[in-house]
Amino acid sequence: MRLLLVIEGNDDRITAVVRYLRTLGVDMNLIEYRYYRIQSGEEMLDFELTVGPEQDTPTTRQVSGSTKYTEEKVYTQWLMPMQQLYFRFKKRLLDADETLQISPQKSAVSFYKQTRDARVYLCSLNAHKDQLNISFRTDSLEPHMDVETAVANITQQAPDWMVTNRGIV
Structure with missing residues (x-):
């Protein structure tokens, strides 16, 4: 099972919790989005994968076998x-x-x-x-x-x- 958390903006506390949960083996990703309204009236969303496998460091990356x-x-x-x-x-x-x-x-x-x-x-x-x-x-x-x-x-x-x-x- 994979958990996907989507939040508006950037919250360092949530990011730290999600990274911590990944170190415990929880398959969880964090996506941050930002809402923009440009002068012409168009609305835009910007999504960024903040925490996930691509961002893992050696301490958050899951290691297989008994060395984990x-x-x-x-x-x-x-x-x-x-x-x-x-x-x-x-x-x-x-x-x-x-x-x-x-x-x-x-x-x-x-x-x-x-x-x-x-x-x-x-x-x-x-x-x-x-x-x-x-x-x-x-x-x-x-x-x-x-x-x-x-x-x-x-x-x-x-x-x-x-x-x-x-x-x-």
Whole structure:
């Protein structure tokens, strides 16, 4: 079954949701249209396929066989308390910026924002036993923000039970 969503104009939130659903394997396309009335009184519609197979990136393109990674396949490998922490963290991220995209890998889930020029990777989460690890992509974030100040703020606001570790990533 294929879903086809047609909207008037451009809505980045809807585009992000449709792209996200494609990463989960939903066969869904997004078509945007614009209505014009020219001076002679003629009416015109302009249609554009915004999200579909032709626009897929490696993270939204479906991969056949057992190498296909989905968010669900990643987090179901984790213990239930780690899954719950992940869902809380994910909700806070998406509440802060609903245009963030999710990129599942073999054992981790990354969050990124697609800009006009490139992807800006925010962080990657993975779990090992009873520990949820969050790695912030400083290499990707530094051109867009003061990473040192952000890390200091996160460390200061972290609960006592949270362990922070600085590394290359």
